[in-house]
Amino acid sequence: MSILIQQATILTMKDADAPFTGDIRVEGDRITHIADHIVPHPQDEIIDGRNKVAMPGLINAHQHTPMSLLRGFSDDLKLMDWLERKMLPAEARMNPEDIYWGAKLSIAEMIRSGTTAFADMYIHMNEIAEAVKQTGMRASLTRGMVFMEDDGGRRLQEAIDLVQRWSGAADGRITTMYGPHSPYTCPMEPLREVIALAVKEDIPLHIHLAETKEEVVKIRERYGLTPTEYLEEAGMFEQAHVLLAHGVHLNRRDIGRLKGMRGGVAHNPVSNLKLGCGIAPITEMLAQGINVGIGTDGAGSATTVDMFEEIKAATWLQKLDYGDPTRLPAKDVLSMATRGSASLLGLQDEVGMLEVGCKADLILIDLAKPHLQPVHEVESLLAYSVNGADVDTTIVNGQILMRGRKLLTIDEDELYREVKVRAKRIVEGI
Ligand SMILES: N[C@@H](CCSC[C@H]1O[C@@H](n2cnc3c(=O)[nH]cnc32)[C@H](O)[C@@H]1O)C(=O)O
Ligand SMILES: [Zn+2]
Structure with a gap:
């Protein structure tokens, strides 16, 4: 199958490129041609790109997709209360089918808001993998492991099974990580x-790091170290590629320890805001050459998985924190949500940019809206004015998953019916 997008405003996200008007051809799973004008082939599916921006799909670098079933169920609590009193008991009631439908709900929301790949850490990962496979999304999947009590190695075995069964599956759309x-x-x-x-x-490894002040105190009491020092002591930054979620409470020396690591930090500003965790020093990390991407965290905390909200929150928080509106300009924050997150998933040469040879993971944003006119600076509009509902078309691995805001791989009526019944049962009495 081939797709030809005609006369879109193209933002490649490559460093040197300014937005320009042109055509993009997709053949199979890859971008094969980008030029001012491309002669159509008879078999091309033509997409009119006029009044639209074509850009790389956004990449959500930290998610717990089935937590969409817990959206709005326990707001306005402290992280440890929220996690221990609400989330963990509710999660204990989720059966594999619940996980499948919760993942699918988040995937539907992601496709609708311009996300083309995500990193997920959860339980019952076979069901999440099935949802990814069926919906056409791209994902890096992790079986999250808490080692607080002896489980006879069950969690680790599930993690190993996931890696063996699903790495490279679904035409290469699925990759895996290990998730302490x-x-x-x-x-x-x-x-x-x-x-x-x-x-x-x-x-790669995927782990939460220094999300709250309480965590820093707890790890200091237990080990006399900062959380970052604790991971360093374990040897985490020596050879492995590591996706660190949050990194809110890092001191200057902690940031220094991450210099030169493989992987980097997934910033989740809305979750951090809502749970009152703090502001991650991401512009300092960037200045040290540490790779930073953006994620939402689960919809149980962030409440939506719209990456355009995260983009706004990320840049506004840096400006506010340093009293400096020049911090994290539009182009840099867009780069975090595309190329930065791509590197965190270990996909830096495949996605996150529009370039010939890259996987065809891209979105079209409809600019024919009052809040997106006039067009002075495309990057400014994308970072500060666009929201997820402005995404018109979403393509992953050369397959159109949404066109004209209609989802093509998910039956939404069925989805909402399933979600309603399951969500009610899971939270009853908690
Ligand atoms: N509870 C599972 C581990 C699941 S991994 C994913 C876990 O991360 C939890 N989680 C979600 N958001 C956050 C967060 O912001 N900080 C810490 N943990 C979180 C979530 O509740 C979920 O249990 C087990 O015992 O094997
Ligand atoms: Zn998380």
């Missing part, structure tokens, strides 16, 4: 074991 949940739920010994496994198999 956080410094406060992983003692040193199992942590070292997982790191050794990741290094041996060259599978």
Whole structure:
């Protein structure tokens, strides 16, 4: 199958490129041609790009997709209360089919708001993988592991099974990671074991880091270290590619420890705002050459998985925190949500840019809206004015998943019916 997008405003996200008007051809799963004008082939599916911006799909670098079933169920609580009193009991009631439908709900929202790939850490990952496979999305999947009590190695075995069964599946759209949940739920010994496994198999790691002040206090009490020092002591930054979620409470020395690491930090500004966690020092990390991407965290905390909201929150928080409106300008924050997140997923040469040879993961944004006119600076509109509902078309791996705001791989009526019944049962009495 081939697709020809005609006369769109193209934002490639390559450093040197300014937006320009042109055509894009997709053949199979890749972008094969970008030029001012491309002669149509008879078999091309033609998409009119006039009044639209074509850009790389956004990449959500930290998610717990089935938590969409818990959206709005326990707002306005502190993170540890929210997690221990509400989320964990509710999650204990989720069966594999619930996980499948919750993942599908988040995937529908992601496709509708211009996200083409995501990193997910959760349980019952086979069902999430099935949802990814069926809907046409791209994802890096992780079985999250808390090692607080002895489980006879069950969690680790599930993680290993996921990696073996799903790495490279669904035409290469699915990749996998190993996911020790956080410094406060992983003692040193199992942590070292997982790191050794990741290094041996060259599978990335995905972990929460320094999300709250309480975490910093807890790890200091237990080990006399900062959370970052604890992970360093475990050997996490020596060889493995690591996706660190949050990194809110890092001091200057912690940031120094991350310099030169493979992978980087997924910033989740809306979740951090809503849970009152703090503001991650991401512009300082960027200045040190640390790669930073953007994620939403689960919809249980962030409440939506619209990456355009995260983009706005990310840049506004830096401006506010430093009293400096020049911090994290539009182009830089867009780069975090595309190329930055792509590197966190280990997909830097494949997605996150519009370039011939890259995977065809791209979105079209409809500018024929009052809040998107006139067009002075395309990047400014995208960072500060666009929201997820302005996305018209979403393409992943050369397949059109949404066109003219209609989802083509998901039956939304069926989805909402399933979600309604399941969500009610899960939270009853909690
Ligand atoms: N509870 C599982 C581990 C699941 S991994 C994903 C976990 O991350 C939890 N989670 C979601 N958001 C956050 C966050 O912001 N910080 C820390 N944990 C979170 C979520 O509730 C979920 O349990 C087990 O025992 O094996
Ligand atoms: Zn999380």
